[in-house]
Amino acid sequence: MTIFNVISKIIGHINQKIAVVGITAGVVVAFVNVVARYVFDASFVWATELTVYLFLWSVFFAAAYCFKKDAHIAVTIVLDIVPTKLAKGMLIISHFVTFVFLSAVSFYGYKYLMLVVDLDEKSIDLWDMPMWIIYLVIPVSFAFGAYRVAERIHAILSTSHERILQESEAEQVLADMGMGAKEHKDNENVKKLNEMVKEVEKKTGGML
Helix, strand or coil: CCHHHHHHHHHHHHHHHHHHHHHHHHHHHHHHHHHHHHHCCCCCCCHHHHHHHHHHHHHHHHHHHHHHHCCCCCCCHHHHHCCHHHHHHHHHHHHHHHHHHHHHHHHHHHHHHHHHHHHCCECCCCCCCEHHHHHCHHHHHHHHHHHHHHHHHHHHHCCCHHHHCCCCHHHHHHHHCCCCHHHHCCCCCHHHHHHHHHHHHHHHCCCC
């Protein structure tokens, strides 16, 4: 196992755990606060702010995790109609632009984080918690996302242009469901599966 595989597993583990814990804890805190407010006529002054921060961390790290799964919405209509060599080049360019954007946000997020540390900004409701802890989500999550995009760029460069768009997103979803058309070439249902793929792509406009 290479160092890059280790880094990839660590990043994936962190993204998953923070996303799950964040959304779960946020829902619990919000629920408890609602019950306290409407049942016991009392509320926790820190609950709203904490809920927002928990959801914030969950969303940012979940978005970073989605880069690993290539689960972000992508319009592939143009890629499906252009030659495969051109499609591969377009994919590399789009991913490179994404990598630059994520890296820039991570870098300037770190710069802003240092400013918050210098100003010694603290939360009013969360027991004087240093705000740099909250803002840490920006440079870290965007750095993780940039790393995932870099992995994707490497995968694209390592794949021949004939195979880079071999399967549409709809076909990939069907394959995950055990219904991949390519795995059932000798099956009498292959025609129905192909028709299903076309229907899905037609309805989603290539944005599945």
